[in-house]
Amino acid sequence: MKVIKDFEEYKLLDMADGMKLELWNGIKLLRPDPQIIWPNKSNPSLWNDIDAIYHRSKSGGGSWEIINPRLNDKWDIHYKDLTFNLKLMGFKHTGLFPEQAYNWDLIMNTIKKANREVKVLNLFAYTGGASIAALKAGASVVHVDSSRGMVDWAKTNAESSGIADRPIRYIVDDVRKFVKREINRGNKYDIILMDPPSFGRGSKSEVWNIETDLYNLVDMCSQILSDDPLLFIINSYTSGFSKTILESVLRLTIKKKGVISSAELCIPMENSDLLLPCGSYTRWEKE
Numbered sequence: 001m002k003v004i005k006d007f008e009e010y011k012l013l014d015m016a017d018g019m020k021l022e023l024w025n026g027i028k029l030l031r032p033d034p035q036i037i038w039p040n041k042s043n044p045s046l047w048n049d050i051d052a053i054y055h056r057s058k059s060g061g062g063s064w065e066i067i068n069p070r071l072n073d074k075w076d077i078h079y080k081d082l083t084f085n086l087k088l089m090g091f092k093h094t095g096l097f098p099e100q101a102y103n104w105d106l107i108m109n110t111i112k113k114a115n116r117e118v119k120v121l122n123l124f125a126y127t128g129g130a131s132i133a134a135l136k137a138g139a140s141v142v143h144v145d146s147s148r149g150m151v152d153w154a155k156t157n158a159e160s161s162g163i164a165d166r167p168i169r170y171i172v173d174d175v176r177k178f179v180k181r182e183i184n185r186g187n188k189y190d191i192i193l194m195d196p197p198s199f200g201r202g203s204k205s206e207v208w209n210i211e212t213d214l215y216n217l218v219d220m221c222s223q224i225l226s227d228d229p230l231l232f233i234i235n236s237y238t239s240g241f242s243k244t245i246l247e248s249v250l251r252l253t254i255k256k257k258g259v260i261s262s263a264e265l266c267i268p269m270e271n272s273d274l275l276l277p278c279g280s281y282t283r284w285e286k287e
Contacts, residue, residue, distance in 0.1 A: 001264040002102045003275060009077045010098040012269045012276055016041040020276065024086060024094060025077040027051050031092045032062075035277065042272055054092040064088045076160060079104065082132055083160040085153065095127045095153060099265040099278035103233060104133035107191065110231050110285070111137035114190070118230065121182075123175040123194040123221075128154025130193050131168065132161050139191070140167035146203040148172050174202025176213065179220045188226040194218075195235045210241070215249055222253045229256055230286050237279040246282035254284050261285075 011023040015036045022029050030053040041047060051071045056062040066088075074087045079101055086094045107130055111118045118139040122131045127150055131143040135158065145151050151170045158164045171178055175194075196217070200208040218234070225232070232254060234246055243262035250260050262282035266275040 001266050001275070001277075002281075003266050003268055004099050004101050005268065006105075007079055007098050007101050009079070012267045013046045014041055014043045015269060015274070015276060021047060021050070025075060027071065027075060027086075029088075029094070030054070032056055033276065042269070042274070052088060054088075061091060063090075064092075081161075082129075082136060083162075084127070084129065084132070084157050085160055096129060097278065099267055100129050100235070102265055103130060103193075103235070103281060107133050107193070107231070107233075108137040110191065111139045114230060118190045119188070119226070120191040120193065121189040121221075121224070123179070123192070123217075124196050124200075125154065125193075126150050126195060128157050130195075132157050132163070134191070135163045135166045135168055136161060142169045142171060142189075144171040144173060144175050144178050146172065146174055146201065146206075148203075172203050174204065174206045174208075176208075176217055176220070177202070177206070179217065179224065182224050183220060188224055190226045190229050191231040192221050192225065192229075193231075193233045193235075194221075195237075197237075198240070214241075215253070218249050219253045222255070225254070225256065228286075229258075232284040234282045235279060236282065243280050243282055250282060250284045256284075256286075258284050258286050 009025040013023055014021040017039050018032055018036050019030055020033045028051050030050050051068040053065045054062055055065055074085055077084050077086055084096050120134040120139045120141045122143050125131055125143045125145045128143055131141050134141050143154055151172050196210050196214055198210050247260050247262055264280045265278050267278055268275055
C-alpha cells in the first residue's frame with residue numbers, strides 16, 4: 001500500500017460509525033464512508049465545530065447540512081505548489097481526491113526526469129488534479145471529460161495554480177470516441193492516465209460500463225502510446241475489480257517493455273496507526 005503523508009492542508013482527523021472527519025485547509029467536514037465499520041470515536045473532542053455534514057438519504061444520494069453559516073461556497077487547498085478549488089458537491093464530494101497526491105508526485109517526477117518534451121492524455125479527467133500536476137512539471141496535456149462543468153473547473157484550477165497559459169487542450173467528449181479519433185489522426189502520448197467510473201454517461205448520453213468497456217478502452221489507448229512511452233495509470237475506486245485483474249488488462253494490451261505494478265492508496269488518520277483505504281492504482285511504467 002501507499003500512504004499519503006505530505007498533504008499538509010488535508011487531514012483525516014478521526015473516523016467512526018461510517019463517518020470520516022476531515023480538515024480541508026481549515027474547513028472541517030463530516031462525510032460518510034461505508035468502510036468505517038467500528039462504532040467508537042478515537043478523539044471525541046474533535047467532533048465539535050464541524051462546518052458541514054453530508055447526510056445520506058434512504059432513497060439514495062443525499063445532501064449537505066451547513067452547520068457554519070459563514071462557510072464560503074468555494075475555497076482553496078494547496079498541495080506543494082499546486083492550488084485546487086473546492087466546493088461542496090452532490091454525492092458528498094469536494095472536487096478533489098487527496099489520496100491522488102501519490103500519483104501527482106509520480107507524474108511530476110516522471111516528467112521532470114524524462115528531460116524531453118512529454119505529451120500527456122488524461123481521460124475521465126474530472127477537475128484536473130493530474131492534469132495540473134503534469135502541466136506544472138512542464139508537459140503538454142490533453143484533458144478529456146464528458147462533463148462541461150468538470151472541464152470548466154479544471155480550467156479554474158489551472159488559473160489558480162498560475163499555469164493557465166501552458167499547453168493544455170480541454171475536451172468535452174466521450175473518452176472512447178475521442179481515443180478512436182486520436183487513433184485515426186495518428187496522435188501519440190508518452191503518458192496516459194485514466195480514472196474510469198463504474199458507470200457513467202458521455203457528453204451525448206453514451207453509456208459507460210466499466211465491466212464491458214474498460215478492456216476495449218485500454219486496448220485502444222495502447223495504440224496511441226508513443227514509441228518511447230513513460231507511464232500508463234488506471235485508478236480504481238468502486239469498480240470492484242481486484243488489482244490483479246487490472247494488471248492483467250495492462251499485460252494483455254501494452255506490449256512495450258516495462259514494469260507493471262499496483263497498490264492500495266491509503267490516508268493515515270492523525271495521531272493514530274489507523275489507515276483509510278481510498279481506492280487503488282494499477283500502472284505500467286518504463287523500465
